[in-house]
Amino acid sequence: MLHRENSIRQYHTSSAADLIKETMDFYQITQTDLAARLGVSQKNISDILKRKRFINELLALRIETVMGISSQLLLNLDANFKLHQAKENAKNSEPDHQSDKFLKRYDWVSA
Template identity: 65%
Template sequence: MLHRENKVKQYHTSSAADLLKEVMDYYDITQADLAKRIGVSQKNISDILNRKRYLTAVLAIRIEKVMGISSKLLLSLDSNYKLQLAKKDSNTANKEASSPLFLQRYSWVTA
């Protein structure tokens, strides 16, 4: 049953950029080298690593072929990260309980 009182624990949310940085550090790969290997500009890689831009499906597949990191994982990390940012920006967690649009159980309903 859905209860407003149930809270979901917040954990650190990583983006694909975090994982890419770790793998680049491990293999001692520069942004320019990675960019060349996957066919994009170094600026594009820099923007991704600094979270100014997020991965596309095509770019995630290219990275998977070069680095061996699952494209599904990369896209999932970015998706979860962007969702977390959106929730934080809009403060939806605080507004839900007071919103008149939130589903409410009517007193006359018996279950």
């Protein structure tokens, strides 16, 4: 199903949208057809593919039924992608908290 000529991305830079889009391209599935099969709007599919929206558990299960892609894989891809985004955003933003305790670790924390 996956194109072997595509380079493998690090897990946190891929989202469920990437895997769904690749499958759609390979099987020439339109957004309209997929939306009808999943019971959602074409705009919903478009937003997911553009990463404006992420899939939820119910939609992941529907995609698994319709496309044969593991719902667990889809949800993990999105969770890793969103966590990576949050980490990047946290690095690039200044804390606006005045407390001297903000993000100060407890003594017993070693990680």
